[in-house]
Amino acid sequence: MADEITACKCSGQDTQAKPEAPGRFHIAALVCAAGVGARMGLGHPKQYMRIAGEPMLLLTLRALARVPRIESIHVVVSPDDPYIDGIADRFPRNVVLHRAGGAERAESVRNGLLAANFDRENWVLVHDAARPCVKASEIDRLLDQVLADESVAGGILALPMADTVKRVDARHRIVETVPRKELWRAATPQLFRAGVLIEALDGSLEGITDEASAVERLGLPVKVVAGRATNIKVTNPGDERVAELILGEEHMVPFRVGQGYDSHRLVEGRPLILGGVEIPFEKGLDGHSDADVLLHAVTDAVLGAAALGDIGQHFPPSDPKWKGADSGKLLAAIVELVHSRGWTVVNLDATIVAERPKIGPHMPAIRRSVAALLGVGEDVVNVKAKTNEKMDDVGREAGMMAHAVVLLARSNG
Numbered sequence: 001m002a003d004e005i006t007a008c009k010c011s012g013q014d015t016q017a018k019p020e021a022p023g024r025f026h027i028a029a030l031v032c033a034a035g036v037g038a039r040m041g042l043g044h045p046k047q048y049m050r051i052a053g054e055p056m057l058l059l060t061l062r063a064l065a066r067v068p069r070i071e072s073i074h075v076v077v078s079p080d081d082p083y084i085d086g087i088a089d090r091f092p093r094n095v096v097l098h099r100a101g102g103a104e105r106a107e108s109v110r111n112g113l114l115a116a117n118f119d120r121e122n123w124v125l126v127h128d129a130a131r132p133c134v135k136a137s138e139i140d141r142l143l144d145q146v147l148a149d150e151s152v153a154g155g156i157l158a159l160p161m162a163d164t165v166k167r168v169d170a171r172h173r174i175v176e177t178v179p180r181k182e183l184w185r186a187a188t189p190q191l192f193r194a195g196v197l198i199e200a201l202d203g204s205l206e207g208i209t210d211e212a213s214a215v216e217r218l219g220l221p222v223k224v225v226a227g228r229a230t231n232i233k234v235t236n237p238g239d240e241r242v243a244e245l246i247l248g249e250e251h252m253v254p255f256r257v258g259q260g261y262d263s264h265r266l267v268e269g270r271p272l273i274l275g276g277v278e279i280p281f282e283k284g285l286d287g288h289s290d291a292d293v294l295l296h297a298v299t300d301a302v303l304g305a306a307a308l309g310d311i312g313q314h315f316p317p318s319d320p321k322w323k324g325a326d327s328g329k330l331l332a333a334i335v336e337l338v339h340s341r342g343w344t345v346v347n348l349d350a351t352i353v354a355e356r357p358k359i360g361p362h363m364p365a366i367r368r369s370v371a372a373l374l375g376v377g378e379d380v381v382n383v384k385a386k387t388n389e390k391m392d393d394v395g396r397e398a399g400m401m402a403h404a405v406v407l408l409a410r411s412n413g
């Protein structure tokens, strides 16, 4: 049933094989990510929608990966999920994928538990993919309080009811005010031994909206541990903005800076291209591509800001495909890549170091060209030119250099 991809050295099978050492618990997470997201109304499952530029499921997996005690993270997606392969290479440590989802959340959890084949004694933290804002500190609190309490079969993160609660009829008329003193809102993760969960979910799943309700049906005691109000379930349109605000405030840095540098030799018989503009001169820059030293520095600055390596990794000089390549096309491809990672260019400041020719007269055309390639206005693109005061090889006109600094900001798209 389960088609497994392991993005780690340690798989679910490692987890089940270990006997429980005295004083130590084996803990796994099971993330249910097989819903269709009907209430979000995107036309695709909400777990893949971007929150602060990242697919929600990745954020949820990263949140769980911040808890060192979680030995493996099992993700349950629907058997015909066409989106998961697009993000599987970015999974954090110890993630095992199961294409085993069912029609209801409880069915997905049941199928995931069976597919993961946990040892029945292992503890499993079942978590919604739709709760990307969960904090390591609240998961730690849940683990500490439940594992220390032998009188309970498990426990869940929950919030004491803060609002007055009304029971209403079909016409939205209040029937009664429900005393809220004993009411809590259930969240996830929900922590139980695998064996308890499998037994609790064996049978009718009617009315089972979380793991605790299934365990309660067995008559076993379940503890609530106070979680944070920020652990919201992204359910309806607009919830993603709330999640962005929570994540933004807590750990999303909204800006990234990158720097780039490049140099090329000047040779006869080649055109001189700077910033995508051909400049009349008796020599040109030598290189595998069109050797546009400015665009190469800018491309490296964009890649650097997004922590995506350098130009050589994306367009290897050893690859004949890039011989004579238009560096403008390479930069445009990199700008598209960082957009897809949720970043947008804020501004560029660059310097060309060249003894000759005079770049000044060509600067308006260079700025226009570079701004168009970056997809920004000319007002945020600054390019300067300096001589090297006749010093070193650049001063003797053996080559040119360029330096660039780029600022990226998270996009809302």
Ligand SMILES: Nc1ccn([C@@H]2O[C@H](COP(=O)(O)OP(=O)(O)OP(=O)(O)O)[C@@H](O)[C@H]2O)c(=O)n1
Binding pocket: 032, 033, 034, 035, 036, 037, 038, 039, 040, 046, 047, 076, 101, 102, 103, 104, 105, 106, 108, 109, 128, 129, 130, 131, 233, 234, 235
């Ligand atoms: N058959 C299902 C239904 C839900 N879930 C998961 O359970 C979590 C909580 O469910 P919910 O927020 O209701 O998600 P959806 O079912 O996708 O949303 P909707 O009810 O609006 O369709 C989500 O991470 C969802 O992907 C699941 O794994 N399998």
Ligand SMILES: C[C@](O)(CO)[C@H](O)COP(=O)(O)O
Binding pocket: 105, 128, 185, 186, 187, 188, 209, 210, 211, 233
């Ligand atoms: C498990 C849960 O998140 C606890 O609040 C909730 O019950 C899931 O309900 P849904 O109807 O599947 O969104």
